[in-house]
Amino acid sequence: MxxxxxxxxxxxxxxxxxxxxxxxxxxxxxxxxxxxxxxxxxxxxxxxxxxxxxxxxxxxxxxxxxxxxxxxxxxxxxxxxxxxxxxxxxxxxxxxxxxxxxxxxxxxxxxxxxxxxxxxxxxxxxxxxxREPIPFPLRQVSTEAVAYLEEGEITDQSPEIRALAQELATGKEDAYEVVFSLADWTTKNINYSLASLGQPxxxxxxxxxxxxxxxxxxxxxxxxxxxxxxxxxxxxxxxxxxxxxxxxxxxxxxxxxxxxxxxxxxxxxxxxxxxxxxxxxxxxxxxxxxxxxxxxxxxxxxxxxxxxxxxxxxxxxxxxxxxxxxKNDVIAITLDAPHTTVDFGSTVLILARVRNTKDYYVSTRLDLAKTTSTEQLSADYRNVLLRPRETKIIPFLVRIDADLREGYYYEFPFRIYTRLGPSASIDITARNGAPYFDTTAFDGEIAQYNAPAHATPRFGVTCDRGLAAYIGEPVMHTCTVHVPSGEQLPTSAFTIVICDGRDNSACENMMVRDATFDLQTIDTREGIGTRTYHARLQTMESPPATFFVTSETVAHTAISAFLEHPRTVSLDDPITITLHVNTSGATPEKTTAEISVRHVRGTQELGAVKQPSTVLFTVPARSLRPGENRIDATITYADELGTRGSVQITSTILLEEVGILDRAYFMLEDAGYWVANLFTDQEA
Known part of the structure; x- marks a missing residue:
């Protein structure tokens, strides 16, 4: 069968x-x-x-x-x-x-x-x-958060993503303001799509x-x-x-x-x-x-x-x-307009005075409601970041329809909403023959409120993260110089001036070949941190370009361990030996623990040890001998940077209450081990 x-x-x-x-x-x-x-x-x-x-x-x-x-x-x-x-x-x-x-x-x-x-x-x-500004770039990231800096299958990185992030962060020294800018850009520039509705x-x-x-x-x-x-x-x-x-x-x-x-x-x-x-x-x-x-x-x-x-x-x-x-008490809004009576077809400037009533940062969205017979010339909503107790003036432009009936007065109610406070409204009157303002009439005033925080450079620099290094050792980054469409770099080889963002007098000339150059960073603190640099091209008339370099430094692996076991045992006692392992610095990626007691050996693979670990070994009591028995434990590892090392610790355990017959048995068993080892040595 x-x-x-x-x-x-x-x-x-x-x-x-x-x-x-x-x-x-x-x-x-x-x-x-x-x-x-x-x-x-x-x-x-x-x-x-x-x-x-x-x-x-x-x-x-x-x-x-x-x-x-x-x-x-x-x-x-x-x-x-x-x-x-x-x-x-x-x-x-x-x-x-x-x-x-x-x-x-x-x-x-x-x-x-x-x-x-x-x-x-x-x-x-x-x-x-x-409640307080958070310095940017972040100089150190907590251990808990480090894993959330890595690329994912969906959350990937590309030169374009790095360039955009740097552009949005340029000129900002407050991390909350930087994150707000990234969020605001995403909300405004990525169109919501239902093309893959029902799919991850x-x-x-x-x-x-x-x-x-x-x-x-x-x-x-x-x-x-x-x-x-x-x-x-x-x-x-x-x-x-x-x-x-x-x-x-x-x-x-x-x-x-x-x-x-x-x-x-x-x-x-x-x-x-x-x-x-x-x-x-x-x-x-x-x-x-x-x-x-x-x-x-x-x-x-x-x-x-x-x-x-x-x-x-x-x-x-x-x-x-x-x-x-x-409770809608976080944001207070009042509306004003330089001209509240205008001609048909005229442009109207509405100024929203937005006040943060709290002692902490507040972000709010302002929505201008659509009013019949008007056209919104500016964005119908604005995301606004307010520091503690800060007030900002946000301009909105609308145009009154030109084909209204002559001889009539029209009153247009304009209302702005926020989810963090009560709405505000203002009435604008339109009548034939009143002052007329075209779309350029308020350019100067709008520019005052929407003035860019910095001049836009004609080139940019992005750098990779490089490989992690030990504290005090250099991290090498490959950096790329790029220009917008329509611009050209000076030549295939040119000099770029790189200055430390914390000390503009600390500058270095770097040779750029094929639009790339190498940048070295050294950090004396453990963790992941980001530095600011400013770049100038002497052959191009352009404001300096700000760029950010993130690097990771780790301490050398340190392993501490100790053995836990009974101090004395008898032949009838079960013996469990516990090896406690703690690490700091670079994570040991390939870790092996080995314990030996006389002729008994036990090995266990621990893999990456990121938190305190324990290893249990069971030793037969009859593998011991009367009196003191030595326990040897060896921990070998290769850390995340490839460095290999080992730690050895010893302890002793005392075997008591051994009778004459057991002692005789041990003598015969040891003689057998001696003979077996003798023949093994001769064959070798």
Whole structure:
């Protein structure tokens, strides 16, 4: 009879929530009054029930169908945060929490199994209170945030992304202002697209920058890439949010936004789709935080024979149960106009005086409502960053229609809205024969309010991050000089003057060949930091170009270890030896621990040791000998820069209460070892 062969199938289903697509909610709406029903967008706090369902189906594919085990790993579920509190959470079947996931398991699963998660969540609309300027570039990044500086599958880097990030950051010394500029550019210049509705992020950041189209997760990924290009950690947040946009059939849907790490503040939310910078409305429910947008929401693993595994996207339902109205007291707006009575067809300048009433940074979006028989000549909305207690004047240009009926007076109400305060309005009167102003009449005044912070250079410089180095050792960067379309570099080889951004007198002439040159940086502190440089081309009439160089320095690996074990044992005692390993400096990537006690050896691969680790070894008591027995432990490693090293420690353990017969047995056993080693040595 032929032996029976049993096949074991390992099947992993990778799912993403069907869509992360939400669009900015309609910004122009009447203020909520006591008689009006508020929406999640208008709430100070929202309490809601979150229901997550997912069904997995095990289909028979052959006569030997059987499934022994099924395991599910859910990474999308509500979790606590600064803006979100989990009041209760439960699952059916019961789950265990492991590394930010909910783990489910079934023995002998049925044809269909369903995961159900129920949670009660309280979210709030609050601004992260940043009260002081944060120096830019960031000189040091926390260990927690370092991982969020790396490229991802979606959040990639390109020369164009680095060049744009540097252009937007030039002239700015406040990190909050830099991040706001990156967010504002993304919101204004990337058009929202529903072309891939129902699909996870498919465009990389570099592709979004080229196409200028993207869904919310793709727009967010570009924003994350821009931050990372400047040495500012940023991460992707997946969740659900509410919208009142008419482009969607239902108000609730999957959504993606970002969190940016700032020193002394931690993680600060930025939603470039909704235009919410430094805060979130209460409808945002966080389900997952990840370095990249292309990560799965649930994974299944099954073991068995003759089966296929089918899954569906997560089914998520949000049911608000309590909405507390928001206090609109953050922003105060007043409107003014140099001329409140104008002729038909005239241009009108409306000045919005926007005041931050708080002692921390506030970003707000101003929306100018469309008024009948007028044309908006400037952008109909503006994102504005206000420092603590700061007031700014924001200009809006509109034009009155020219084909109005003569002999009539027309009164036009113009209103500007913000979600962080009450709206403001002004009335403009139009009548035939009143003063007329064309579109150029207010150029000087608008230029005063919209004056660029710095002159634009005719060239730019971008540098790669280079390879990590030890503290005090040089990091080499390859830098590229580039010019806009229509411009040309002087020659194939020319000199560029590079000055330290902290000391403009510390300058060095660098030779540029084929538009590239090498730049060396040295840092005396551990971590990832960014430096500012200014570049001048003596052969080109241009303002200096500012560029930023990010580098990583690490300390040499330091390993400390100690052995934990009983001081004395007898032959009947079980012996467990624990090796405790701690590291600092460069991460040991390939780490091996070996323990030997006389003729007994044990080896264990630890891999990369990034946190305190323990290794357990079991030693038979009969491998010891009466009296003191030496324990040797050796830890070998190669760190992340390739340097190899080892650490050795010793200890002793005392074997007591050994009888005469056992001692005689040990003598015979040792003699056998001696003879075996003797023949081994002779053969060698």
């Amino acid at each position: 032929e032996p029976q062969v049993t096949w074991r199938i390992l099947f992993v289903a990778l799912l993403s929530v069907s869509s992360i697509v939400l669009l900015h909610p309609a910004a122009v709406m009447a203020e909520t009054t006591a008689t009006q029903e508020i929406t999640p967008l208008d709430a100070e706090t929202m309490q809601s029930r979150v229901l997550i369902l997912n069904t997995v189906t095990l289909d028979r594919t052959g006569p030997q169908y059987s499934v022994q085990t099924l395991e599910g790993e859910l990474s999308w579920y509500p979790r606590d945060g600064w803006l979100q509190e989990i009041l209760s959470i439960s699952s059916d079947p019961r789950s265990t929490a492991t590394d930010g996931t909910m783990q489910f398991s079934w023995d002998s699963p049925r044809h269909e199994e369903t995961i159900q998660v129920n949670a009660v969540v309280r979210t709030r609309n609050a601004i992260v209170p940043v 992020a498919i465009q990389r950041s570099s592709q979004v920058l080229t196409s200028r189209y993207g869904k919310c997760d793709e727009m967010t990924s570009l924003f994350i890439s821009l931050n990372r290009a400047l040495g500012i950690p940023a991460r992707f947040v997946a969740g659900y949010a509410y919208t009142n946009s008419e482009r969607f059939r239902t108000g609730w849907g999957g959504h993606g936004w970002a969190e940016v790490w700032l020193p002394e503040q931690g993680w600060v939310p930025f939603d470039v789709t909704y235009g919410e910078y430094g805060y979130l409305d209460a409808s945002h429910i966080t389900l997952k935080v990840a370095p990249d947008a292309k990560e799965n929401s649930i994974e299944y693993t099954a073991r068995g024979n003759d089966f296929a595994l089918r899954t569906q996207p997560l089914d998520i339902t949000i049911t608000p149960t309590e909405l507390i109205p928001r």
